Amino acid sequence: EAKNEGAGKIKVFRQWMLDKLQESRTLEHDMAVALVNKEFVVYYQPIVDSFSREIYSYEALIRWIHPLKGLLSPDSFIPVAEKTGMINEMGKSVLEMACREAACWAVPAKISVNVSPVQLSSKAFAGIVLSILKETGLPADRLELEVTESSLFTESNTPINTLNKLREWGVKISIDDFGTGYSSLSRMSKIAFDKIKIDKSFVSSISTQEDTLNIIKLITGMAKSLNMKAVAEGVETQEQLESLQALGCDLAQGYLFGKPQPYIDRKIRYGEITSIARASGFRQG
Numbered sequence: 180e181a182k183n184e185g186a187g188k189i190k191v192f193r194q195w196m197l198d199k200l201q202e203s204r205t206l207e208h209d210m211a212v213a214l215v216n217k218e219f220v221v222y223y224q225p226i227v228d229s230f231s232r233e234i235y236s237y238e239a240l241i242r243w244i245h246p247l248k249g250l251l252s253p254d255s256f257i258p259v260a261e262k263t264g265m266i267n268e269m270g271k272s273v274l275e276m277a278c279r280e281a282a283c284w285a286v287p288a289k290i291s292v293n294v295s296p297v298q299l300s301s302k303a304f305a306g307i308v309l310s311i312l313k314e315t316g317l318p319a320d321r322l323e324l325e326v327t328e329s330s331l332f333t334e335s336n337t338p339i340n341t342l343n344k345l346r347e348w349g350v351k352i353s354i355d356d357f358g359t360g361y362s363s364l365s366r367m368s369k370i371a372f373d374k375i376k377i378d379k380s381f382v383s384s385i386s387t388q389e390d391t392l393n394i395i396k397l398i399t400g401m402a403k404s405l406n407m408k409a410v411a412e413g414v415e416t417q418e419q420l421e422s423l424q425a426l427g428c429d430l431a432q433g434y435l436f437g438k439p440q441p442y443i444d445r446k447i448r449y450g451e452i453t454s455i456a457r458a459s460g461f462r463q464g
């Protein structure tokens with residue numbers, strides 16, 4: 180009886196595994212086709228000065244316009260792209276699109292591009308960035324790369340060497356989702372980062388969890404003493420913004436200022452204005 184039940188479970192499990200395998204295979208196949216068909220596009224979300232709401236940069240966020248499934252968010256396909264190595268090609272194409280877009284803005288806002296640990300562990304990556312800067316004409320100091328703590332959590336020295344090389348050329352480096360990964364402070368100290376992005380899980384629990392205020396204070400304090408800017412992710416309410424201002428957070432990003440969009444506000448793109456407050460008619464007070 181018990182034996183039968185066990186065998187049944189194994190059967191169900193095997194079918195589940197086969198389904199998963201099939202699913203990721205077709206996703207892999209679909210992604211390869213999508214790269215050729217240019218189904219991946221870049222959305223842009225503003226990052227603003229916490230006090231003035233002047234635009235500091237835009238973060239480039241990949242989207243997949245799937246012919247059957249519609250708009251797909253990165254969490255549904257980036258992990259597979261990383262597993263198959265396709266992220267290298269995909270990431271290069273995001274970088275190209277984002278730099279080309281930013282190079283034609285009338286305002287000198289920076290463009291922030293996410294980089295996967297897989298990309299960063301490739302010795303070719305620095306050269307790819309350099310050639311894209313040349314090809315698009317974007318000045319190196321207007322490009323920011325967002326890397327995660329896990330990128331540095333490796334035996335290899337390639338990620339650190341690559342980041343240091345990029346910084347020498349003038350490219351800025353941010354550490355993304357800070358506080359959620361395994362930070363190795365000793366590894367982190369081998370690179371001078373320009374920004375720390377405080378993960379949105381901290382921002383969303385600002386008013387409900389007592390510890391959160393202290394954690395954010397710790398991170399902004401660390402950023403200050405290391406000469407970095409602190410950026411809060413996922414700011415959705417005025418109350419959160421006010422807490423973050425009080426905690427000394429320089430920059431903010433979130434739905435309160437703007438959702439990721441496939442275009443840049445034309446007033447900002449053409450340099451008529453440089454502030455989210457004025458673009459949206461937001462009244463400061």
Ligand code: C2E
Pocket residue numbers: 224239240241252253254257270273293294295325355356379412413414415432433434435439
């Ligand atoms: P991330 O780099 O931490 O990007 C911030 C995420 O928070 C984005 O999700 C953004 O849409 C979302 N967000 C921004 N403001 C708010 C807010 O106020 N509330 C809430 N609830 N969410 C907010 P998205 O676009 O789905 O991207 C998810 C993740 O996928 C990114 O997290 C990044 O790790 C990865 N990703 C996106 N584009 C790329 C890419 O081109 N290359 C690589 N390697 N990864 C990417």
Ligand code: MG
Pocket residue numbers: 238293325355
């Ligand atoms: Mg990011």
Ligand code: MG
Pocket residue numbers: 355356376378412
């Ligand atoms: Mg982030």
Ligand code: MG
Pocket residue numbers: 356379
């Ligand atoms: Mg995140």
